[in-house]
Amino acid sequence: MLKAGRETSYSAVANQKTDTRFMLYKNNAKTLLATTTVVSWLLLLIYVLLTAESKLAGSKAPGFAYPFISNFLTVVFIVSVFLFQRLHTEMLKGIDFIGYLWNLFSKAGVAAYLSVALYLVYRVYINYIDEQYTLLLHVVYQINFGLLVLFLAKAFYIWRQLLLHHKNKFLQIAWDWFELLLGGILLLTLFNFKYTSYVFLPLLALMGFYILFLCTNLKWVAYLTFSNKSRSLVLLGAILLSCYIFIRFFYNMADNEQLTVDYTDVGFLLLAMLFVGLYTLAAFLVSLFSLPTSSVFEQKSEDLLNFQRLSLSIQQGQSEAQVYDMLVDSTIKASDASAAWFEVIRNSDPQVTHLLNITEAQVKSIRHLLQAYNIHNMDYINNNLGRNPGFRGLGLPWKSMAILPIKSTKHLSGVLYLLKDVEGGFDHETVNVLRTFTSQTTLTIENLRLVNESLQNERYKEELKIATQVQESLNPKTFPTDSWFEISTHSVAAKEVGGDFYDFLQLSESRIAIIIGDVSGKGISAAFHMAQMKGIFHGLMQQDMAPSEFMKQANSALSRCLERTSFITSSLYIIDYRMKGFMFARAGHCHTLYYNSMMDDVFYFKTDGLGLGILRDDKAYAGHIREMYYDYNPGDVMVIYTDGIVEARSPQNEEYGEDRLLYMLKQTYHLEADDIKYAIINDVNDFTGPDNVYDDQTLLVIKFRPTQQNT
Amino acid sequence: MPMKITQEIRDNTVILTLDGELDASSSVILDEELSDPEIMKYTMVLVNCQNLNYISSAGLGVFISHLQRFEDAQIRLIFYNMQDKVRNVFEILGLDLLMTIVSDYEEARSIANE
Numbered sequence: 001m002l003k004a005g006r007e008t009s010y011s012a013v014a015n016q017k018t019d020t021r022f023m024l025y026k027n028n029a030k031t032l033l034a035t036t037t038v039v040s041w042l043l044l045l046i047y048v049l050l051t052a053e054s055k056l057a058g059s060k061a062p063g064f065a066y067p068f069i070s071n072f073l074t075v076v077f078i079v080s081v082f083l084f085q086r087l088h089t090e091m092l093k094g095i096d097f098i099g100y101l102w103n104l105f106s107k108a109g110v111a112a113y114l115s116v117a118l119y120l121v122y123r124v125y126i127n128y129i130d131e132q133y134t135l136l137l138h139v140v141y142q143i144n145f146g147l148l149v150l151f152l153a154k155a156f157y158i159w160r161q162l163l164l165h166h167k168n169k170f171l172q173i174a175w176d177w178f179e180l181l182l183g184g185i186l187l188l189t190l191f192n193f194k195y196t197s198y199v200f201l202p203l204l205a206l207m208g209f210y211i212l213f214l215c216t217n218l219k220w221v222a223y224l225t226f227s228n229k230s231r232s233l234v235l236l237g238a239i240l241l242s243c244y245i246f247i248r249f250f251y252n253m254a255d256n257e258q259l260t261v262d263y264t265d266v267g268f269l270l271l272a273m274l275f276v277g278l279y280t281l282a283a284f285l286v287s288l289f290s291l292p293t294s295s296v297f298e299q300k301s302e303d304l305l306n307f308q309r310l311s312l313s314i315q316q317g318q319s320e321a322q323v324y325d326m327l328v329d330s331t332i333k334a335s336d337a338s339a340a341w342f343e344v345i346r347n348s349d350p351q352v353t354h355l356l357n358i359t360e361a362q363v364k365s366i367r368h369l370l371q372a373y374n375i376h377n378m379d380y381i382n383n384n385l386g387r388n389p390g391f392r393g394l395g396l397p398w399k400s401m402a403i404l405p406i407k408s409t410k411h412l413s414g415v416l417y418l419l420k421d422v423e424g425g426f427d428h429e430t431v432n433v434l435r436t437f438t439s440q441t442t443l444t445i446e447n448l449r450l451v452n453e454s455l456q457n458e459r460y461k462e463e464l465k466i467a468t469q470v471q472e473s474l475n476p477k478t479f480p481t482d483s484w485f486e487i488s489t490h491s492v493a494a495k496e497v498g499g500d501f502y503d504f505l506q507l508s509e510s511r512i513a514i515i516i517g518d519v520s521g522k523g524i525s526a527a528f529h530m531a532q533m534k535g536i537f538h539g540l541m542q543q544d545m546a547p548s549e550f551m552k553q554a555n556s557a558l559s560r561c562l563e564r565t566s567f568i569t570s571s572l573y574i575i576d577y578r579m580k581g582f583m584f585a586r587a588g589h590c591h592t593l594y595y596n597s598m599m600d601d602v603f604y605f606k607t608d609g610l611g612l613g614i615l616r617d618d619k620a621y622a623g624h625i626r627e628m629y630y631d632y633n634p635g636d637v638m639v640i641y642t643d644g645i646v647e648a649r650s651p652q653n654e655e656y657g658e659d660r661l662l663y664m665l666k667q668t669y670h671l672e673a674d675d676i677k678y679a680i681i682n683d684v685n686d687f688t689g690p691d692n693v694y695d696d697q698t699l700l701v702i703k704f705r706p707t708q709q710n711t
Numbered sequence: 712m713p714m715k716i717t718q719e720i721r722d723n724t725v726i727l728t729l730d731g732e733l734d735a736s737s738s739v740i741l742d743e744e745l746s747d748p749e750i751m752k753y754t755m756v757l758v759n760c761q762n763l764n765y766i767s768s769a770g771l772g773v774f775i776s777h778l779q780r781f782e783d784a785q786i787r788l789i790f791y792n793m794q795d796k797v798r799n800v801f802e803i804l805g806l807d808l809l810m811t812i813v814s815d816y817e818e819a820r821s822i823a824n825e
């Protein structure tokens with residue numbers, strides 16, 4: 001990164017160097033050209049004055065007449081002025097076309113008015129002194145010639161900049177040839193050929209056509225706005241007038257006997273003037289005729305910009321209100337509406353958020369009328385309100401109306417009402433543009449909602465992640481291992497976290513308490529209740545109480561903190577190895593599945609017991625909890641689980657059920673606890689199919705081992 | 712399948728017919744239905760569970776939360792036509808001892824008239 005950065009800065013420096021070198025060269029060239037211009041013009045003046053003097057002296061044979069010198073000086077002057085302007089106008093850049101025109105008028109067009117003023121002053125002076133003053137006329141003529149060349153050169157190269165706007169290769173070549181040909185025509189003057197001789201006339205005609213072709217390149221005019229076009233018309237008019245003044249002046253002077261030189265003979269100037277004049281005229285006419293349509297183009301380009309702004313508003317994180325602002329603004333402009341209002345629909349209740357040239361009372365009366373006609377929040381255009389007696393009765397000034405709902409397939413978010421004071425105000429075109437705006441807005445609003453929803457979803461997912469982490473951290477990772485029993489656990493959290501939990505506590509050397517439970521509800525609240533239940537378990541069991549007593553106390557504690565719709569199901573087992581038996585109580589939890597090895601029988605302990613947090617009266621709850629004591633035999637198997645196992649669904653929406661679970665234990669009770677567990681889980685997974693876990697699944701398999709002699 | 716709940720009034724009885732699966736999202740609708748203050752004007756709420764295919768813990772929670780309120784207002788809440796698997800869920804949780812679950816509408820009516 002650093003290296004690349006350095007390289008670019010090097011090249012920037014290098015560019016700057018060449019730039020400055022180029023600038024220096026240009027400045028030198030410009031100084032040189034300016035000097036040449038002044039010197040050649042002065043020399044020309046001196047020459048002209050000398051010839052005029054000798055002519056005045058009356059000698060029949062002109063003592064001082066070298067047309068070659070005069071032609072040479074003229075050509076040098078013209079070339080240096082044109083080259084100077086060529087370098088000068090290259091610096092003009094950008095699309096400020098009015099700036100170009102102003103530059104042209106203020107720096108060159110004014111020359112014509114100056115020349116007229118000069119000539120008038122000369123005439124007044126001649127009248128005043130009442131005698132011919134040929135030398136002074138020559139001076140005026142020469143000055144005017146200088147001004148003409150300046151004007152032409154400036155205009156020529158500024159028109160070049162505009163003509164070549166959005167150029168292609170062909171146009172560039174065409175222009176280059178034009179310049180070359182014009183330069184060639186300058187040679188005619190140098191060698192003193194009469195361009196009017198019939199040999200050159202077809203050539204001149206061809207050049208004329210060439211110029212006509214070039215004058216058709218007026219792309220820049222399209223970029224002018226309405227007000228810019230009117231301004232450019234004034235400037236172009238003034239420049240045209242400059243052309244006219246110069247042409248008139250020089251053609252009038254051409255017949256003047258007193259003058260020794262006649263610049264109308266210079267074919268180059270004629271052609272340059274033809275080009276400048278024609279191009280100015282063409283620009284003037286095109287501007288003039290495109291004036292009425294320019295507002296349409298402006299509106300179209302503004303519509304486009306507004307569309308873009310609407311579609312960008314999502315990325316810029318704008319709110320719905322801002323999108324509606326944009327919509328109201330853009331549609332009013334696009335339709336040129338005289339009044340408008342916008343209603344946002346919240347909970348199917350319209351709220352007016354934007355008003356333009358209309359009062360709340362008027363909105364109310366119109367809405368009443370629309371409801372009477374059963375036109376409610378629907379796409380509706382009426383271009384002749386005056387014909388409607390109901391609307392006429394309201395005495396409102398509007399004659400056409402458009403109603404545009406912002407409506408996706410299922411959601412109506414707002415309605416836009418536009419009013420115009422002319423009949424037929426909403427023609428087909430306008431309505432199309434308006435509809436495009438509203439559908440774009442609908443899309444934007446819809447997208448904004450989706451973005452918000454996905455953010456919400458993201459938050460929800462984060463919450464689930466936390467809940468899952470809590471759940472995982474709450475379930476014990478390892479169970480105590482002992483010689484008299486084996487235990488195997490399985491626990492899977494669903495995509496939407498439920499509230500399964502299990503835990504154990506070693507009460508004494510020979511007694512262990514095992515709890516399993518399921519909290520109703522999902523997500524963070526379920527995880528929270530699980531943590532609470534776990535606290536209650538560890539807290540109460542420190543006091544080593546019977547399972548039924550534990551359930552009563554747990555119910556009492558939970559009743560104080562669970563919300564009304566939540567409850568917890570749980571089973572608590574206290575296994576006593578020394579007594580070879582276990583005590584348990586079931587509080588609304590799934591029935592315990594049991595295999596008795598003595599009777600070789602598999603069955604459920606179908607005991608009564610109410611879930612925790614359902615009956616919140618301690619005494620009433622006490623009547624709903626049972627305790628059971630059972631002696632176990634070596635080889636007995638106890639299967640403890642949550643409803644995620646028995647309520648697991650197949651793709652055909654059948655439940656796994658207690659019967660199938662019982663059948664599974666019948667097939668597997670002789671296996672080790674781990675294998676029994678795997679067999680059951682595999683069967684459940686076969687039943688549901690892959691990726692079909694909708695509720696947490698928890699399964700504990702406990703197998704009692706035969707007694708060992710040494711313990 | 713989304714839940715459909717229809718309400719029917721007969722004399723002093725509100726009959727709610729549940730159609731579909733009562734899961735976390737549909738139990739919100741049920742809760743709104745049972746929270747309707749209008750219901751307190753009647754002496755009985757009968758719940759027809761014939762087409763109730765599944766009930767989640769959230770659905771049970773809704774009934775549990777309204778149980779006490781109805782009892783306090785001396786409104787009888789009676790379930791009838793319950794499918795076995797749904798009844799099993801009620802029984803496992805111990806709700807069959809707290810709530811009145813009968814086999815059909817006639818039985819529900821006769822209990823109500825006691």
